[in-house]
Amino acid sequence: MTARDLATTAIAAFPTIGLEALTTDAALLTRVDRKYVVPVDAAASLLHDLRRSADAPAALEIDGERELAYRSVYFDTPDLLSFRLAAHGRRRRFKLRTRTYVDTGAAFLEIKTRGARGLTRKERDAYDLDAADRLTAQARDEVAGALDAIGVAPARADDLDARLQTLYRRTTLLLPGAIPSRATIDLDLGWVDADGTGFTLPRYAIVETKSPGQAGALDRALWRAGYRPQRVSKYATGLAALRPDLPRNRWTRVLTGPFASSLLTRKDASCAA
Template identity: 55%
Template sequence: MTAASASRTIERAVAALEPVALEELTAAAALLTRVDRKYALAADDAARMLAALPEGTRALEIAGERALAYASTYFDSGDLLAYRLAAHGRRRRFKLRTRTYVDANLAFLELKTRGGRGTTVKERIAYAPEDRAVLTEDGRAYAEEGLAVVGIPAPPLRPVIETAYRRTTLLLPDGATRATVDTDLAWRLDDGTTLRTPGLVIVETKATGGPGSVDRLLWRAGHRPDRVSKFATGLAALRPDLPANRWHGVLRRCFADAERTAA
């Protein structure tokens, strides 16, 4: 399946949902401290899940669009400390990235840290969109302060990988649970090497407690949460020299037919 056909499959499934505005979504379910579960799916499987969503589920809509363009640049040390902490399953680990909402020309610098019981804490500050591919002095100070809180000495950081995708965001009827559906996934290393996965859809559920209705729908269909990270799995797919046992299953199942373009 091509990227365009996968996107159309998802767009058709989402079209039947009522819209929700960004302001209401943010007020109802900020969920900056949450439990995330990710699922790597074929587009047809994702569409079946969307068709079975509970009544009252709504889709984020901005200026008439529901599949919004996102781009991120991830920062790591020269020896890829953030990647290696994730690869070896360390309890204390982090991700530092810029996230750009391309359609709105808005950007943020986000620091995600992992604490006990699998809880993710994400903090962010506004960032100039034109600086999205660099770590400014203010950004470096922000990262150092945040990493000190979780006891990780901040190494010198630089951009290591960029991602791009289109995202549909869902607000479930309980008003406190979200899910995102990502298509058109692409990765690019700093040397220009790119990777695309046309038929892959990543669904992520975000809740403050136990599994939500989207998780249960996927479980009933035989899908279980995957160890998949746009940062780490993308690097592992592009850099076979890196330790990647944590993502071996997803790499074998979802990246075997990935389209790679050398720099």
């Protein structure tokens, strides 16, 4: 049995929870996110250990599926303003994407902005599935307003176009405790650049814990196994992996580690999609 099969087996053994119950129990409007890049076999082992623990998590299930397919399309300017603001750690920055939940056919437009005071704001609105690869005129107007609010010229919204798409399968867990928290496990990770090239990370998972503050049981289990939170962004790190000429110091640790081997599996978008 492969490591991927072991992960699927562990996920299938968790008790389940519906979306409404998940968001009620762990809405986490204020939270601390920690990301880990973990080999799939290690992730599978951790999931099996969690399943056997006294406080086993519950897995989100929608229409009988626990591993839900996601597709995100990220938008940026020709000079990659969004990427460069993140790469240089600028206080004022933004990230814009459409996110499609492939299994349900729902799509959303999401813009995350950070202003001069370091406050992060995320806006999310339902979006036309057929327009998920482009920005409508209404979307550009909304984005222009969000950019203006953080001191970025609103006219830059007219320059935004699709630059990168990411594909993966996500399992969401509700972690029990005095204050419930959440975690996501992303598998079958793939990236496709605007020029059609792409890469996959078949041997790795991205595990993200979302807690109201202090680290939870899953964080501590990851630490005991030798894994620490890493700075990784599906958009920025993926783009830096695809384009070695771009600034990359902010993500050196993962780019010279797990993502380094990804370039060996680079391929056409027709294969990665």
